[in-house]
Amino acid sequence: MAGEFELIESITSDLTVGDDVMLSVGDDAAVLRFSGDTVVTTDMLIENVHFKRQWSSASAVGRKAVAVNVSDVEAMGARPSAVVVALAFPKDLDQAWVAEFEDGVKEECATAGVSLVGGDLSSASVISICVTAIGDLEGRPPVTRFGAKVGEVVAVTGRLGWSAAGLTVLQRGFGSPKDMVAEHLTPSVPYGQGIVANDGGATAMLDVSDGLLADLGHLAERSRVGIDVDPSSVEIPDGVARVSAATGRDPLGFVLAGGEDHALVATFRNEAVVPKGWRVIGRVTDSGSVTVDGEPWEGSAGWDHFA
Numbered sequence: 371m372a373g374e375f376e377l378i379e380s381i382t383s384d385l386t387v388g389d390d391v392m393l394s395v396g397d398d399a400a401v402l403r404f405s406g407d408t409v410v411t412t413d414m415l416i417e418n419v420h421f422k423r424q425w426s427s428a429s430a431v432g433r434k435a436v437a438v439n440v441s442d443v444e445a446m447g448a449r450p451s452a453v454v455v456a457l458a459f460p461k462d463l464d465q466a467w468v469a470e471f472e473d474g475v476k477e478e479c480a481t482a483g484v485s486l487v488g489g490d491l492s493s494a495s496v497i498s499i500c501v502t503a504i505g506d507l508e509g510r511p512p513v514t515r516f517g518a519k520v521g522e523v524v525a526v527t528g529r530l531g532w533s534a535a536g537l538t539v540l541q542r543g544f545g546s547p548k549d550m551v552a553e554h555l556t557p558s559v560p561y562g563q564g565i566v567a568n569d570g571g572a573t574a575m576l577d578v579s580d581g582l583l584a585d586l587g588h589l590a591e592r593s594r595v596g597i598d599v600d601p602s603s604v605e606i607p608d609g610v611a612r613v614s615a616a617t618g619r620d621p622l623g624f625v626l627a628g629g630e631d632h633a634l635v636a637t638f639r640n641e642a643v644v645p646k647g648w649r650v651i652g653r654v655t656d657s658g659s660v661t662v663d664g665e666p667w668e669g670s671a672g673w674d675h676f677a
């Protein structure tokens with residue numbers, strides 16, 4: 371393994387940045403210039419909690435670390451601008467793992483349209499990653515979790531259930547359906563749709579990380595409303611149906627409570643204003659809780675790190 375500063379040099383020597391980056395890596399902090407209010411968010415990926423080395427390539431872990439963070443910037447209705455990436459790993463880790471991880475980070479930054487403007491390296495007993503993502507509202511209002519009103523519709527864009535189906539087969543030692551597994555290892559965030567929803571009049575929004583019903587629960591609580599999901603409007607992807615048949619688990623469970631989807635879910639005043647590419651899956655009610663076809667969901671609504 372190279373020394374810390376040689377590693378930083380090899381990671382950062384080929385970086386390119388966007389026009390809003392005044393100063394990138396090599397100083398004590400980066401400097402960005404925005405035209406509107408700034409959005410900032412952070413999320414960690416911890417080995418054996420969020421990924422396993424035997425399941426994920428280093429590149430997939432790098433891509434996921436960026437994707438799950440930029441997803442939160444999208445969920446505020448902002449334009450994602452930049453990320454900083456902190457990585458800690460065991461001293462005996464193969465240096466190629468670090469290089470491939472950083473390649474994955476850069477690849478996803480390019481896909482998401484963000485600049486890598488800094489980071490940190492440390493040693494640790496397991497691979498631990500912390501990304502902070504920054505976005506520019508460019509004069510728009512933020513789309514919060516607390517703006518949903520009774521009578522509005524709930525709509526989603528992105529893939530629901532794929533990630534959980536992929537995780538389920540990985541946990542059983544299998545590698546297919548490949549599209550489900552790939553989605554779990556690197557979620558395909560609907561980049562650009564946060565702004566589309568904001569400009570389309572979304573009244574509240576979040577990204578689905580813990581599970582659709584759990585996350586809708588956060589939105590309902592913050593907005594002091596209820597939400598009813600119409601299960602007949604929720605598509606069951608082929609791969610989810612296959613994993614469900616193989617495991618005997620309810621396909622709706624993957625879609626409604628699976629987690630790590632990084633789809634965007636938002637409320638809109640009515641169906642007519644729902645943007646193209648978004649599917650209506652439910653309504654905002656006055657029940658004060660999240661229901662599925664009017665009934666409480668039996669079983670887990672999503673992930674809890676300490677449950």
Ligand SMILES: Nc1ncnc2c1ncn2[C@@H]1O[C@H](COP(=O)(O)OP(=O)(O)O)[C@@H](O)[C@H]1O
Nearest residue numbers: 410411412413442445576577578579580585588
């Ligand atoms: N350790 C912490 N200190 C301060 N705020 C936190 C901490 N952990 C989570 N939060 C905040 O709590 C809110 C919910 O967090 P979380 O469920 O992780 O959101 P998300 O699923 O979008 O990542 C966010 O606003 C987040 O910034």
Ligand SMILES: Cc1ncc(C[n+]2csc(CCOP(=O)(O)OP(=O)(O)O)c2C)c(N)n1
Nearest residue numbers: 413418419420421422579580628629630673
């Ligand atoms: C090895 C492994 N076990 C379990 C999971 C499943 N899992 C881990 S964290 C999580 C929920 C989302 O992660 P979190 O850190 O809560 O993200 P946030 O809500 O903060 O965006 C899920 C479904 C996984 N991805 N990898």
Ligand SMILES: [Mg+2]
Nearest residue numbers: 412413414579
């Ligand atoms: Mg979080």
Ligand SMILES: [Mg+2]
Nearest residue numbers: 442445577579
């Ligand atoms: Mg979120």
Ligand SMILES: [Mg+2]
Nearest residue numbers: 579580673675
């Ligand atoms: Mg969470």
